[in-house]
Every structure is written in structure tokens, then in C-alpha cells.
Amino acid sequence: MGAVASHVIGKNARKSRECILDAAASLFSQNGYKGTTLRDIAKLTNMKAGSLYYHFSSKEELVLEILTIGLSNIIDTVVHDIDALPEGASAKDILVTAARGHLFALLEKPDYTSTSIRNYGQLPEDVQKRGRLVRDKYENMWRKWLQQAQDDGHIRSSVNLKVLRLTMLGSLNRTQAWYKKGDLSIDDIAKSQIDIYWCGIGNE
Amino acid sequence: MGAVASHVIGKNARKSRECILDAAASLFSQNGYKGTTLRDIAKLTNMKAGSLYYHFSSKEELVLEILTIGLSNIIDTVVHDIDALPEGASAKDILVTAARGHLFALLEKPDYTSTSIRNYGQLPEDVQKRGRLVRDKYENMWRKWLQQAQDDGHIRSSVNLKVLRLTMLGSLNRTQAWYKKGDLSIDDIAKSQIDIYWCGIGNE
DNA sequence: GTCTATAAGGCGATAGAC
DNA sequence: GTCTATCGCCTTATAGAC
Numbered sequence A, B: 001m002g003a004v005a006s007h008v009i010g011k012n013a014r015k016s017r018e019c020i021l022d023a024a025a026s027l028f029s030q031n032g033y034k035g036t037t038l039r040d041i042a043k044l045t046n047m048k049a050g051s052l053y054y055h056f057s058s059k060e061e062l063v064l065e066i067l068t069i070g071l072s073n074i075i076d077t078v079v080h081d082i083d084a085l086p087e088g089a090s091a092k093d094i095l096v097t098a099a100r101g102h103l104f105a106l107l108e109k110p111d112y113t114s115t116s117i118r119n120y121g122q123l124p125e126d127v128q129k130r131g132r133l134v135r136d137k138y139e140n141m142w143r144k145w146l147q148q149a150q151d152d153g154h155i156r157s158s159v160n161l162k163v164l165r166l167t168m169l170g171s172l173n174r175t176q177a178w179y180k181k182g183d184l185s186i187d188d189i190a191k192s193q194i195d196i197y198w199c200g201i202g203n204e
Numbered sequence C: 001g002t003c004t005a006t007a008a009g010g011c012g013a014t015a016g017a018c
Numbered sequence D: 001g002t003c004t005a006t007c008g009c010c011t012t013a014t015a016g017a018c
Helices: A013-033 A040-045 A047-052 A059-083 A091-108 A108-120 A125-151 A161-176 A186-199 B013-029 B036-045 B050-052 B061-085 B091-108 B110-118 B125-151 B161-178 B187-201
Strands: none
Touching: A013 A040, A013 A059, A013 A108, A040 A047, A040 A059, A040 A161, A047 B125, A059 A091, A059 A108, A091 A108, A091 A161, A091 B161, A108 A161, A125 A161, A125 B050, A125 B061, A161 A186, A161 B161, A161 B187, A186 B161, B013 B036, B013 B110, B036 B050, B061 B091, B061 B110, B091 B110, B091 B161, B091 B187, B110 B161, B125 B161, B161 B187
């Protein structure tokens, strides 16, 4: 009986794990997956490269976890914001909320998300594959919201929803490439982008 | 007198050079700068790695040339299209022409341009620096066109031109990530995107 | 949990034969 | 012009001391 779990993850382990993830996410987003070595990550964590293997079984597993966190972070934020809308929220409200939520999640914790956006091509094949499943789920949510908004008459019927979805998500995601703290606020950017998409830039 | 240039670049050399550039651009755009080895490039060119050094002095020089070709290609296309506009073309005509030209150049020779868009972060520092000079020149052209269009009353005065420029170029450039030949035509995508930006998606 | 030491292999680049 | 061969370095990952 006296048997007790021989290896419970200690508190230090959990802390180190998070520290490694943060450091890795930052470096991956800056220098790419292949451009970041385990030694770089270890150095930023004040560890030695070999020690990382106590927490992660490979570089691949490490980047996969970062990828998953980044995508989940966006999805959770957006879904939470939409759930918080009052009962009778219109399809337009949902869309605007989704765009704002996406942008906030993207720009407030940029390291995790930009790892997935910028490095897709150079990630190992099966990391790409597993990431794609989560991303598809998220894109389907947008498909639904846009369709609903068009069905409800909030979006002009002549707008091609596929191009719209890819164009909107494209420019939202690209914001990360030019956003600088202290310049335009996230809120201002969100407002301007939504205004551009909703009203157009034309004057006639 | 009888002296003749002892080393003129032969026709085979020029052909090999182009072949190497094409192969490298394709691989860089797919697997990133660091994710592509000289051995990969050589294999796709039916050469051996060492032979590349007859044509390029380093991997860095090779990617810099691809970067320059890609950016010049976009700029040349856009400038040429705008020059071809009739005398009295409006600021709006210029803008629409620029967007179309950008998209065509981007999607018709994607390997060279996506090398510069996708791999910026992992490129060697001074390659980034030299590329930035060309890119800034191009962004300034857009700044001018947008300002002119707003001054002429073609763009609503409340539109933030900085956000607009970065958002538009962002979604145009991102198109490369989802464009597939045989699906939507470049022309359809251009039309839809311009319509979305110009008229907005809203219905009221 | 983290260290040191090191294995096994891939990388960019060079030298010299052909 | 392209080849073969190889140098020196850096990479991921492992083994065993502490």
C-alpha cells in the first residue's frame, strides 16, 4: 500500500517549462523555427541546452505546444467575447466583436501566435498537419459568421465571402508585422480596420 | 594588342545562374531561408553544392539577388501599369491600377516575391537592411497615391491613411498564402478585393 | 532538475582535379 | 563550368554525474 506516485511534476518543473515556452516563442517569432537553436532557447532561460530535454522530448514537440497555445489563445478570446454579447446581438455585432477579439489576442500575446503565422512553411510536416486541424476549426467559425451576416442583409449580397474571409483574416494577421507598441493603440487600429471594411474607403 | 578579355561570362553560365536562382527562390519560398540548404538548391539544379560557388560567392548573396528581383518585379509592374494610364487618370484610377498590378506581380511570379515577404525575419541582418531600402521606396509611392486620392475627395476624410496603407498592402501580400491556381482567377480576386475596400461590405 | 561531455550528422564554404 | 573531397563549425539529441 505505502506506494506513492514516484514522479509528480514539481512546481519548479512547471515554472521552468513556462519559462522555456516563453523564451522559445519569442525566439521562434523573431528568427523562425530553423533560425532558432536549442542553445539560443537555453541561453535565454539561463539553462544549458541538454536540460531542455527534461521538459520536452524534442524541438518539434516544443514548437507544437507553442503553436497550439497561440491558436487556442485567439479562439478562446474570440469565443469568450462573442458569448459575452447580449441575447439579441446581430450578425454584424458578432462580426465586429470577432474582428476586435482576433486583433487583441494577436497583438497582446504576439510571440505565440506569430510563431504559427510566420513559420508554417518551415515547420516539420506533422506539426503543420496537427496545427491545420485547429486552424480549420477556427476558419469555419468565420465562414459561419460571415454567411449569417450576409443572409441577414448586413453584408451586400454581391460580396464574395471567400475572398472577404481570406482578405480580412489576412490583413488582421498581417497587422502583427507592422504593429509597434506606443504608436497606434490596438483599439484605434481595430476601429479603423473595421470602419474600412464596413464602410469602404470610397466617397460616392 | 592581341589581348582579349580572358574571362567573359559564357552563355552556359548565364543559363545556370538563372536556373539556380529559380530553384533557390522556389525552395526559399517553401521552406524558408534557413530551412533551405545549398545541397537542396544544387540537387534541384542537377548540380553539386560546390558548383554553386562559381556563380555566387555565398548563400547570402544568392538570397539578396532573389529579394531584389522580387521587389523590383512588383515595382516595375505597378509603375508600368500606372504610366500606361491615359493623361487625365484620376487618383482613384491610379490606386485601383496599383492594387491590381501589385496583385498580378505577386501571384504570377510568386517564388521571388514570397521569399522577401515570408522570410524577412530569418534573413541575415545586412540583407534585411538592403531590402528595406527598396521596400521603403515602394511604400512611399503608396503613401503618395493614397494621400492624393484623399485630397481629391476619392477617399473619405475620416479614413486613417496609415492604417489603410498597411491593411491594404497586408491583405494584398497575404493573398499569396491562400491563392491556388485553378481556383479563383487573379482577376476575380483583384476585382473582389478592390470592391471590398472601395465600397465596404456594409449594406446601410 | 540541471549539469558536463559527447555522439552522429548536417551545414556553408574551399581546394584542386578535370 | 562542374566535379570530388574535405575542413571546421554548429546542430539535435543522449548518457551519466551531481
